[in-house]
Amino acid sequence: MSPPLLSVEHLDVVYDGTITALSDVSLVVEPGQVVAVLGSNGAGKTSLLRAVSRSLQPYGGTVTGGTVRFAGEDLAGTDAADVVRRGLVQVPEGRRIFRDLTVAENLRAGGYTVKDAKARAEARDRVFDLFPILAERRDQPGGLLSGGQQQMLAMGRALMVSPQLLLLDEPSLGLAPLLVDQIGEIVTEINQQGTAVLLIEQNAVMGLRVADAAYVLETGRVTAAGTAAELAASDEVQERYLGVAVPVVATSVVEAEPAIPTAEPPQQLRVEGLTVRFGGITALSEVSFTVEPGTVHALIGPNGAGKSTLVNVLGGAYRATEGAVHYGDAELTALRSDKVAGLGVARTFQNISLALEDTVEDNLLVGRHRLMRRGLLPGALRLPGARREEREHRETVAGIAELLGIAHLLRTPVHTLAYGDRKRVEMGRALAARPSLLLLDEPVAGMTHGESQDMAETIRQVRRDLGLSIVLVEHDMPFVMGLAEQVTVLDFGKKIAEGTPAQVQRDPEVLRAYLGAAAA
Amino acid sequence: MSYFLEQVLNGLSYGLVLSLIAAGFAIVFTSTGVLNFAHGSVVLLGAYLVAVLHDTIGFWPAVLVGLAGAAVVGVAINALLVRNLADPNPGTAAILMLGVDIVLLTELTRRIGNQVLTLGAPWGASVVRLGDVTLPTGRVLAAGVTVVAFGALWYLFSRTDLGVGMRAAAADGPTASLMGIRLSRTAATGWALAGILAAVAGIFLTSFPAPGVAPTVALSAFAAIPAWVLGGFDSVPGAVVGGLLIGLTSALVTGYEAELEPFLGSGFGEVAPYVVMIVVLLVRPSGLLGSKEAVRV
Amino acid sequence: MxxxxxxxxxxxxxxxxxxxxxxxxxxxxxxxxxxxxxxxxxxxxxxxxxxxxxxxxxxxxxxxxxxxxxxxxxxxxxxxxxxxxxxxxxxxxxxxxxxxxxxxxxxxxxxxxxxxxxxxxxxxxxxxxxxxxxxxxxxxxxxxxxxxxxxxxxxxxxxSNAIQAANAIDYMVDELDVPEGSTVGVVYFTGDYGGDALAGAEHAAEERGLQILAQEITPATTDLSAQASALAQADVAGVVLAAAPTQLASLAGVLSSQGADVPIIGMNPTFNPSLLTTPAADALLANAYSMTSVSPYDNxxxxxxxxxxxxxxxxxxxxxxxxxxxxxxxxxxxxxxxxxxxxxxxxxxxxxxxxxxxDGGEVDTEGVLPDGLDYSQVGQSPTTTVFVSKVSADAEAGLELLDQVSGPSAESFSYGG
Structure with missing residues (x-):
């Protein structure tokens, strides 16, 4: 009997010598199989792929136990470049295409190890057959492709070496449902052409649909394994990763008096005729809507609809080309971003931006910065007034951490935290400034269904306890539906619908533009 | 008019030589993220090798040794020092490079002494006359060689696997290594290229109209820094444009110093490159052609 | 040590x-x-x-x-x-x-x-x-x-440098046939040394009825093409150079290549015998002089x-x-x-x-410095006499001593006045 294509046995991985990412993980991929590894963020999925592709070292990780065999050969002592030459290629998380290189050059870099010109030309033709759009845009810089096209390029780039085993790290992350379906079909097609696939997914629906077998990874250990069908049928997987057991219900608006009032009461946010152009490209076109004080207002739309641009204008990072945004009496569009913060507007970012080496508490205290009255000198000299103020700040921060469920992590450095917790820390930092308007940019991107349900609950609680307005940018439709009072839908920079979640959900325009194939 | 033309051609040819040095800065920066402040002494080293060897082995073989020597020193700096840096942040690396520069420069200064070493270039002090315009042959040659060198670089970076691999590694090292691109190899290639470009520049900076190899040649690399910066830290085409702009500016400001003096005061030619750099950076903070990533909105 | x-x-x-x-x-x-x-x-x-x-x-x-x-x-x-x-x-x-x-x-x-x-x-x-x-x-x-x-x-x-430069102008007019009314270039290092030389040259030019075209450079300027072109364009009759050997060789070489056959007089440290091995050697031998406070090696x-x-x-x-x-x-x-x-x-x-x-007593250096040095006046040059040498392939260390001179404008030059 021939050995399995990939066999991982009792693998242990440790970062920075102390933080255990994987312990005793075993996994097998047979030739021609698609194997999915499911798990929430921070479960160790990416570490598993890095251990297989021998790319742990740049991230400070090491294999401390167990073996990884590829086609029967132990990969110990090989490096990333070696395994590529043996036919094992990883597509990294977040696509990581070379933005300044053209599509053709990206593919060329992918085929770097293929010295035979004919083999390379054949591989390229196969990639172009699989992704005709890449052939069409071959001379454009990769950075100009859409998210879905970038994912195709990342996969095509890996296929240039005609691998025996393709490692895919979260190919559906951040993509709208229509595109996720498409990526799933492509994975199947790649597999049918004879390439085995090891797929890592937090989107269990997609993972289980394309896979033959699957593993569930939790906090660095395999907690379930079986065929895709077996796992899809198990209660635990259904509840945690497929969201089947938790029906999404729109919660009623809680009218309770806020427990911790904001520094200032929230005001009405009015966006009027907002247009933003970058060079010749119109990112937003005459968008208007109003956020009533103390409500959760969602902005939804597929990738590239202009949601992030809108948040960036609200946060003061981008300038409006035309139109205006008023918060109460103040015109946000006329202010610099630091002044916008002074009005009580705080935001989080789509890609988490935290000081990774610092503790959670320090990161949260950064959010207090605007409210620190005493200067550096009294602080440095530890004068009594400064000490009292510092204590107050720490108490406030502790209260926010409590609210977000991260109080037990206050002394922990951020870089050791799981993804979902980091998202909470980032929200906590924004809240530490005691805003009256909170802008949340994709708070559940990259979370499993279970995690995003937890996050929804947290957001509800924040609104209830802090009594502020929240503008929520998301493309996860069910998440928004259970949370927001009002929804504004954007597509291609234009507002296409507006109303309560129930109204929007029924709008045919929204179904067509946003939900795509899933709604058809 | 011919005077103007002469200053323009002078400035452009000098600017091309500067752009060789600036391109070396840019290549090292993109391939290893290091601000290579030892580049000036590598320029000097290349020229020094040619100067001491041309008598015994002939000028052209000496040139080959000079180019190879500068490349080897660049590769060695990277392999022995940069790669083994315990704290691989750009600031530490830059300070390390300043240290390397001092060591190399002190040794070369000791060897050169207060001599001006002649390069033995076959074009000597000859000049080319085009109508009323007189240009040193060395300069005409420098322009030609530089254009060829940049043509070769363009070919390398856009038409060969190695070059595309280097650009990929520069853009995102960890991802590039997932394609089987060995970062140690692309980095070494970058340092070698920068060394070769530096040596070529060194040869033209120390042959006529400059008299020969003296330690001050290392300072010429500093004249290329504004060219590098205003072109954008990570752009070879930017380095070319920057070099031409700086060369042209200093030639014209110096050439018309008498006319400009009432407004700008004397000695403005020395400052002009930095003024140009600051003005460019005020308008375009990432330099003329520096990477402002192609971002989809 | x-x-x-x-x-x-x-x-x-x-x-x-x-x-x-x-x-x-x-x-x-x-x-x-x-x-x-x-x-x-x-x-x-x-x-x-x-x-x-x-x-x-x-x-x-x-x-x-x-x-x-x-x-x-x-x-x-x-x-x-x-x-x-x-x-x-x-x-x-x-x-x-x-x-x-x-x-x-x-x-x-x-x-x-x-x-x-x-x-x-x-x-x-x-x-x-x-x-x-x-x-x-x-x-x-x-x-x-x-x-x-x-x-x-x-x-x-x-x-001092100003005295050397003033003497250089005097020497051009008196011995090298630079006519009254013509323009003389002064190429000088930024700083005390170059600035002092420029002051002396300007004083002498005024005394002798010459125009000055001044060009400031730094030690990093090793290629003086642009400066030389500007000098040739202004049709200078001579150049005073307060810089270093590299600049002397470059300037002489480029001026000669542009057909400007004019004397170049360098101050104290501007000549080095190794310049005679560079491509600029012919130009230096034809036109370069040195105006020094100390006697050249070959005396x-x-x-x-x-x-x-x-x-x-x-x-x-x-x-x-x-x-x-x-x-x-x-x-x-x-x-x-x-x-x-x-x-x-x-x-x-x-x-x-x-x-x-x-104390104003006799200082005798047996010809290494000019005779009659006077150190009693703080703030003034101890002498107005300098050594004039010409670059020569025959002389040891490349400089042939021509004369000791003390020109009229060097003598009329006074610091602070």
Whole structure:
């Protein structure tokens, strides 16, 4: 009997010598199989792929136990470049295409190890057959492709070496449902052409649909394994990763008096005729809507609809080309971003931006910065007034951490935290400034269904306890539906619908533009 | 008019030589993220090798040794020092490079002494006359060689696997290594290229109209820094444009110093490159052609 | 780099013993056994002088020649009986052309030296001179910039840069057929040296009815194409160059390639014999002159220069020859005369040494410097006479001495007036 294509046995991985990412993980991929590894963020999925592709070292990780065999050969002592030459290629998380290189050059870099010109030309033709759009845009810089096209390029780039085993790290992350379906079909097609696939997914629906077998990874250990069908049928997987057991219900608006009032009461946010152009490209076109004080207002739309641009204008990072945004009496569009913060507007970012080496508490205290009255000198000299103020700040921060469920992590450095917790820390930092308007940019991107349900609950609680307005940018439709009072839908920079979640959900325009194939 | 033309051609040819040095800065920066402040002494080293060897082995073989020597020193700096840096942040690396520069420069200064070493270039002090315009042959040659060198670089970076691999590694090292691109190899290639470009520049900076190899040649690399910066830290085409702009500016400001003096005061030619750099950076903070990533909105 | 020679110790001790029998030791100073007042750097049998030079920086090579010559000179002085019956020790320190280090070195040396024969380099000496003036410590060669003349404690070895430049203009008009009304270029380093030369040239140009086209450069400017083109365009009849050898060769080469066959007169440090191996050699031989405060290496008529060269040849037979040899010799010579003057007036203290060279007495350097040096006026050049040499393939070290000149505008030039 021939050995399995990939066999991982009792693998242990440790970062920075102390933080255990994987312990005793075993996994097998047979030739021609698609194997999915499911798990929430921070479960160790990416570490598993890095251990297989021998790319742990740049991230400070090491294999401390167990073996990884590829086609029967132990990969110990090989490096990333070696395994590529043996036919094992990883597509990294977040696509990581070379933005300044053209599509053709990206593919060329992918085929770097293929010295035979004919083999390379054949591989390229196969990639172009699989992704005709890449052939069409071959001379454009990769950075100009859409998210879905970038994912195709990342996969095509890996296929240039005609691998025996393709490692895919979260190919559906951040993509709208229509595109996720498409990526799933492509994975199947790649597999049918004879390439085995090891797929890592937090989107269990997609993972289980394309896979033959699957593993569930939790906090660095395999907690379930079986065929895709077996796992899809198990209660635990259904509840945690497929969201089947938790029906999404729109919660009623809680009218309770806020427990911790904001520094200032929230005001009405009015966006009027907002247009933003970058060079010749119109990112937003005459968008208007109003956020009533103390409500959760969602902005939804597929990738590239202009949601992030809108948040960036609200946060003061981008300038409006035309139109205006008023918060109460103040015109946000006329202010610099630091002044916008002074009005009580705080935001989080789509890609988490935290000081990774610092503790959670320090990161949260950064959010207090605007409210620190005493200067550096009294602080440095530890004068009594400064000490009292510092204590107050720490108490406030502790209260926010409590609210977000991260109080037990206050002394922990951020870089050791799981993804979902980091998202909470980032929200906590924004809240530490005691805003009256909170802008949340994709708070559940990259979370499993279970995690995003937890996050929804947290957001509800924040609104209830802090009594502020929240503008929520998301493309996860069910998440928004259970949370927001009002929804504004954007597509291609234009507002296409507006109303309560129930109204929007029924709008045919929204179904067509946003939900795509899933709604058809 | 011919005077103007002469200053323009002078400035452009000098600017091309500067752009060789600036391109070396840019290549090292993109391939290893290091601000290579030892580049000036590598320029000097290349020229020094040619100067001491041309008598015994002939000028052209000496040139080959000079180019190879500068490349080897660049590769060695990277392999022995940069790669083994315990704290691989750009600031530490830059300070390390300043240290390397001092060591190399002190040794070369000791060897050169207060001599001006002649390069033995076959074009000597000859000049080319085009109508009323007189240009040193060395300069005409420098322009030609530089254009060829940049043509070769363009070919390398856009038409060969190695070059595309280097650009990929520069853009995102960890991802590039997932394609089987060995970062140690692309980095070494970058340092070698920068060394070769530096040596070529060194040869033209120390042959006529400059008299020969003296330690001050290392300072010429500093004249290329504004060219590098205003072109954008990570752009070879930017380095070319920057070099031409700086060369042209200093030639014209110096050439018309008498006319400009009432407004700008004397000695403005020395400052002009930095003024140009600051003005460019005020308008375009990432330099003329520096990477402002192609971002989809 | 400490170097001690004790050749004459016995003789000195014997003399001291004899003196001891007649006079009581003075209260101040190091307790010498004679009737000379002593202070820092002087003991009963030894004198320490300092030299803060550049052994690791850009001027290391030239500095090494000067250190060799200086050591040889004082070795010989000691062999001949020393100064004031004491052996002279030279404490050589390296500032690496770093003003900060020069200041630190000065501070640590000042208590132990009676005088500094040299602080090499413009910025380094500019940092040390004011401190040394406060301490009344003699400082010898620091270059020839007029700014150094303001310090009472500084003894300039010959004419200042402005005097050299003024003489250069006079020489062009009087000997090189530069006609009245024509334009002369002045290409100069930014800073004290170049600025002083420009001031002298401007004064002389006004006196002699010439126009000046000034071009400022830095030591990093090694290619003077643009400057040369501008000079050729202005149709200059001659060029005064206050820069370094690299600039001289570049300027001469480019001017000649553009058909500008005009004299180029460089100031003190602008010529180096190795320039004659560069492609600019022909142009230099045709048109380059040197206007120096110190005699060039090749000067058979000066016993001082001959002595200097012989001393150097025996100290380092394979060493590089050049103008540093007579320069180091004459700096040591000037200090020796100041030390002896101080000894004679019975005040071998730092203040005494400064007073001795400023007392207006005869200074004879046997032709290494022009005769008739006058150090009595603080703030003015000690002489208006300079050496004119022409670049020559036949002369040793590449410079053939033509004449000593003191032109009318050099004589009418006055600092601060």
């Amino acid at each position: 400490k170097h001690r020679v004790r050749a004459a110790t016995l003789a000195a001790a014997a003399l001291a013993l004899a003196a001891c029998s007649t006079t009581a030791p003075t209260a101040s100073g190091g307790g010498g056994g004679d009737d000379v007042r002593t202070g820092n750097g002087v003991t009963a049998d030894g004198i320490t002088i300092g030299m803060i030079t550049d052994l690791s920086g850009p001027f290391a090579a030239g500095a090494a020649v000067q250190v060799t010559e200086t050591q040889a000179y004082w070795d010989q002085v000691n062999a001949d009986g020393g100064i004031c019956d004491r052996d002279v020790t030279v404490d050589v320190q390296d500032h690496g052309y770093d003003p900060q280090r020069a200041v630190t070195l000065y501070r640590s040396m000042a208590p132990d030296v009676v005088a500094l024969q040299q602080v090499l380099g413009g910025p380094t000496s500019a940092a040390v001179l004011p401190l040394a003036e406060q301490d009344s410590v003699y400082v010898g060669g620091v270059g020839w910039a007029g700014s150094a003349l303001a310090y009472e404690n500084n003894q300039l070895p010959g004419a 058979p008529d000066s016993p001082g220069v001959q002595a200097a060269n012989e001393l150097y040849a025996s100290a380092d037979p394979t060493g590089a020859t050049g103008w540093e040899v007579p320069l180091a010799y004459v700096q040591a010579e000037l200090l020796r005369q100041a030390l002896e003057g101080a000894c004679e007036s019975g005040d071998l203290t730092p203040e005494g040494v400064v007073a001795a060279f400023r």
